[in-house]
Structures are given as C-alpha cells and as structure tokens.
Amino acid sequence: xxxxxxxxxxxxxxxxxxxxxxxxxxxxxxxxxxxxxxxxxxxxxxxxxxxxxxxxxxxxxxxxxxxxxxxxxxxxxxxxxxxxxxxxxxxxxxxxxxxxxxxxxxxxxxxxxxxxxxx
Amino acid sequence: xxxxxxxxxxxxxxxxxxxxxxxxxxxxxxxxxxxxxxxxxxxxxxxxxxxxxxxxxxxxxxxxxxxxxxxxxxxxxxxxxxxxxxxxxxxxxxxxxxxxxxxxxxxxxx
Numbered sequence: 353x354x355x356x357x358x359x360x361x362x363x364x365x366x367x368x369x370x371x372x373x374x375x376x377x378x379x380x381x382x383x384x385x386x387x388x389x390x391x392x393x394x395x396x397x398x399x400x401x402x403x404x405x406x407x408x409x410x411x412x413x414x415x416x417x418x419x420x421x422x423x424x425x426x427x428x429x430x431x432x433x434x435x436x437x438x439x440x441x442x443x444x445x446x447x448x449x450x451x452x453x454x455x456x457x458x459x460x461x462x463x464x465x466x467x468x469x470x471x
Numbered sequence: 472x473x474x475x476x477x478x479x480x481x482x483x484x485x486x487x488x489x490x491x492x493x494x495x496x497x498x499x500x501x502x503x504x505x506x507x508x509x510x511x512x513x514x515x516x517x518x519x520x521x522x523x524x525x526x527x528x529x530x531x532x533x534x535x536x537x538x539x540x541x542x543x544x545x546x547x548x549x550x551x552x553x554x555x556x557x558x559x560x561x562x563x564x565x566x567x568x569x570x571x572x573x574x575x576x577x578x579x580x581x
Contacts, residue, residue, distance in 0.1 A: 455563035
C-alpha cells in the first residue's frame with residue numbers, strides 16, 4: 353500500500369534552518385510528482401511547493417520562494433524540503449503528498465510533521 | 472485570503488444533503504480540474520473528489536462533485552455524524568503556476 357512518512361520537524365528559532373524528509377513506499381516513487389503542503393495551527397491548508405517526477409520542474413508559493421528548496425533523491429525514494437531563514441509564520445504541520453503530475457490532484461498524503469518556529 | 476473562496480461553515484441534519492461551494496477565476500477553476508479533500512479532526516487530508524467529479528476507490532457515492540465555469544460544488548447526501556470534517560477545494564492556477572486551495576469549510580452534522 354502507498355505510504356508517505358514525513359520526518360525532520362522540530363523547534364527552531366527565527367532565522368534558523370530545518371530540513372524535512374518524506375519517505376515514499378508501496379509505489380514507483382520516481383513516476384510521481386510530489387508536493388509539500390502546510391497547515392498552521394487552527395488554519396487551513398497552504399500549498400508550499402511541488403517537484404516533478406524527474407526533478408526537472410519545481411514550483412513554489414510566493415511565501416517561501418527564495419527561502420525553501422524542494423528536492424528528491426530517486427535512489428532513496430525520498431522527498432526533501434530545505435527550509436532556511438525560518439519565520440514564526442512558517443509554524444505548522446507539514447505534509448508531503450503524491451501527485452500524478454505537477455498540476456493534477458494530491459491522491460495520497462503523509463501524516464505530517466510539526467515545525468515550530470519560536471524564540 | 473485564499474485564492475479560492477469557500478463558505479466557512481455549513482450544517483445539516485443527519486440523513487440530509489449539503490453542498491459546499493468553491494469560487495475561483497478563469498486562471499484556476501475555469502481552466503483546470505478541481506479536487507476536493509476531507510480532513511477529519513486531528514488527521515491528514517484525504518482525497519475525496521478529483522477531476523471535478525471522479526471518486527477514488529473507496530469513497531462512497533454519497534459524495535459528488537461538479538464544476539461550472541469558475542465555480543465548483545461538493546455534494547454530500549445521506550449525512551452521517553462521521554462526515555463532520557473540514558472540506559477543501561483545490562486546483563492548479565495556470566497564471567501563477569501554483570496549487571491553490573480554498574479556505575476550507577467546516578461541516579457540522581446537527
């Protein structure tokens with residue numbers, strides 16, 4: 353069965369960095385685009401970034417552009433999100449999710465990992 | 472402020488029907504497929520409807536989706552207390568090259 357497992361969340365000070373990972377299993381990981389979506393406490397879903405199946409195309413939300421970098425390691429079936437210059441408003445649960453293509457629909461989601469940016 | 476507009480909340484009695492609207496523009500809903508997600512309390516979102524009106528395997532036919540122009544609608548019939556959740560619409564925005572979500576609609580089954 354399809355499984356997506358996020359890790360790497362934690363508490364970090366404003367201005368700091370954190371790297372999230374998402375391990376995929378139960379499906380041909382390298383055939384699918386992958387997204388990061390976040391949710392601030394008590395708020396709605398906010399899309400963060402997407403990477404195409406081959407890593408050749410990447411798109412970002414304006415709120416994270418220039419600070420976050422999405423990448424994937426095909427040899428490890430892993431998706432990553434490098435987050436730099438973190439702000440308090442980056443606090444939330446970060447989900448990875450699978451997509452058929454970059455602009456389709458998110459058919460499987462991980463359980464999420466909590467990122468807290470606080471001094 | 473979300474790019475897609477949803478009502479903050481809807482409610483109905485068990486067994487009844489409810490609809491959730493999602494309004495966008497020509498750059499998103501008007502020219503792309505819409506998907507809907509259900510988020511039960513304390514859990515990750517789950518795909519409910521894709522390509523405007525298709526249901527993934529395992530989603531009961533009580534859930535339906537439609538699209539007309541720059542708006543989309545999620546319908547739920549035979550409401551159950553277990554349907555109480557937040558519902559989000561989503562699509563691709565071709566002008567911005569980003570995924571956009573609605574602000575979410577909280578369903579209460581009275």
